[in-house]
Amino acid sequence: MLKRNRTGFTNGWRLRSAWSVVVLSALSAPLLTGCAAESRDEVLKAFRLELPPCETQDMTFSGQSSAPGINLAMSFTAPESCVKQYLTDHQVDLERPVYWPASGESKVGGTPISPTKPPFGADSMKQFKLELDPSKKYEVYRGFTTPKKAEFKVLLVPQGEQIGVYMECVITGEVSRRD
Known part of the structure; x- marks a missing residue:
């Protein structure tokens, strides 16, 4: 069972979610910007x-x-x-x-x-x-x-x-x- 903190999210979910955003951003940056400037x-x-x-x-x-x-x-x-x-x-x-x-x-x-x-x-x-x-x-x-x-x-x-x-x-x- 998930426990909610005062923001309504579990710390584990928020950490995994933030990590996913960082990883996806890092992987998609070369696709969006091509090679380094x-x-x-x-x-x-x-x-x-x-x-x-x-x-x-x-x-x-x-x-x-x-x-x-x-x-x-x-x-x-x-x-x-x-x-x-x-x-x-x-x-x-x-x-x-x-x-x-x-x-x-x-x-x-x-x-x-x-x-x-x-x-x-x-x-x-x-x-x-x-x-x-x-x-x-x-x-x-x-x-x-x-x-x-x-x-x-x-x-x-x-x-x-x-x-x-x-x-x-x-x-x-x-x-x-x-x-």
Whole structure:
């Protein structure tokens, strides 16, 4: 027969229950979080992506370089000349921007896509805290490539003499291969 203490539970039940929660939490953590968190430098090294050679501000970063879930999203603000050189150094053709919002409505597989559909996935838009004004035009580039053949979509947001740069990896290339 179980004895109840003043909280209504037996000490043995409470101890077993607490122990079960600890064990289940420890076992499920690797499933929820994947591998141990990697530092920004580790992820950038795996992607073989260097930061711009100029001073940047307001850096945000999210990513991992091991499966499952290889990804990289980052943003920063830098002088326009530095940003343009950084993009050129990574094979971006500055003469061929795509604009957001898109002009007109497009379709993918017969399904209409709104011209104001955000340029990045919901998680990245949230991370970037990015709210775009659909009455303005923003330059978007594809083809920003690293030596590991990872490709990024890049959005530029003018901020006076500075430019906000928002990047999201769209093709991981050979990132999972270690040098």
